[in-house]
Amino acid sequence: MEFIKLSLEEELAVVTIDRPKSLNALNSQVYREIIATLRQVEAMDQVKVVILTGAGEKAFAAGADIAQMVHEDAVAGRRLSGLCHEAANLLESMRQVTIAAVNGFALGGGCELTLACDLRIAADHARFALPEVTLGIIPGGGGTQRLARIIGVGRAKELIFTGDQIDAQEAYRLGLANHVVPRDELMETCRALGKKIASRASYAVFLAKTAINSSQEIDLKNGAEREKDLLGLAFATRDKQEGMEAFLARRPPRFQDF
Numbered sequence: 001m002e003f004i005k006l007s008l009e010e011e012l013a014v015v016t017i018d019r020p021k022s023l024n025a026l027n028s029q030v031y032r033e034i035i036a037t038l039r040q041v042e043a044m045d046q047v048k049v050v051i052l053t054g055a056g057e058k059a060f061a062a063g064a065d066i067a068q069m070v071h072e073d074a075v076a077g078r079r080l081s082g083l084c085h086e087a088a089n090l091l092e093s094m095r096q097v098t099i100a101a102v103n104g105f106a107l108g109g110g111c112e113l114t115l116a117c118d119l120r121i122a123a124d125h126a127r128f129a130l131p132e133v134t135l136g137i138i139p140g141g142g143g144t145q146r147l148a149r150i151i152g153v154g155r156a157k158e159l160i161f162t163g164d165q166i167d168a169q170e171a172y173r174l175g176l177a178n179h180v181v182p183r184d185e186l187m188e189t190c191r192a193l194g195k196k197i198a199s200r201a202s203y204a205v206f207l208a209k210t211a212i213n214s215s216q217e218i219d220l221k222n223g224a225e226r227e228k229d230l231l232g233l234a235f236a237t238r239d240k241q242e243g244m245e246a247f248l249a250r251r252p253p254r255f256q257d258f
């Protein structure tokens with residue numbers, strides 16, 4: 001991998017977009033490496049939480065690579081969008097919980113990667129935007145779909161129609177960032193949150209992630225049916241037995257992830 005660093009820390013995997021000279025701009029190769037890395041990590045049984053961040057102090061990722069896109073036609077643009085979506089879909093649906101550690105600019109395709117993560121923790125200097133209309137295009141990595149689901153249609157339209165940047169506090173106020181922390185505490189905050197989630201029954205966490213994701217795609221009645229099915233599946237796990245027996249015996253649970 002040229003542009004992605006993977007660091008394994010017991011139950012955590014830290015994936016870093018590493019192209020700081022271009023503010024971690026996302027060209028096709030970077031997207032392909034993100035996709036390959038996420039697939040690799042998804043197959044690692046020991047990894048429960050993935051933290052995605054950007055190299056350097058300034059940017060998570062400043063968007064798709066404009067120097068690449070300027071030369072591209074409609075077919076290539078659509079192909080690039082396919083890669084953006086593939087990376088986003090993986091972050092959203094993979095077995096592990098995904099946390100975006102937003103260490104600066106999260107613009108365009110960079111913002112879209114954060115939108116696909118389960119949780120977003122912003123450093124206090126982070127800035128979010130979908131500035132595509134300032135370049136004559138529209139968001140292509142799920143931004144028109146996921147931003148509205150997270151912060152509401154009216155606010156999403158304003159951000160996308162203006163292309164304006166918002167700071168970390170505004171992102172928090174809108175419900176886009178789960179937490180805002182001082183920049184030198186960002187990774188430790190993400191690690192601590194990741195470790196807490198990893199200490200829970202991870203198959204149950206995955207079932208909960210699947211059920212919550214369904215709420216964004218299907219109606220309430222069918223979502224409730226899905227929840228019942230997934231809860232039934234949770235009841236069939238050893239972790240359910242262990243979690244409840246441990247509670248009744250007043251001891252900590254020893255989960256086995258199924």
Ligand code: CAA
Nearest residue numbers: 021022023025062063064065066067107108109131140141
């Ligand atoms: N693509 C390519 N290169 C980029 C880039 C991008 N998205 N963002 C920054 N860079 C490069 C700059 O060209 C510059 O390179 P050089 O040093 O070789 O000139 C380097 O990164 C540093 O950037 P700046 O000098 O511009 O830094 P700054 O502090 O003055 O500004 C910034 C920072 C506000 C983030 C500014 O760089 C910027 O506005 N970047 C573009 C943001 C953007 O429009 N992103 C959306 C792209 S469209 C998209 O993402 C669509 C999609 O998903 C399909």
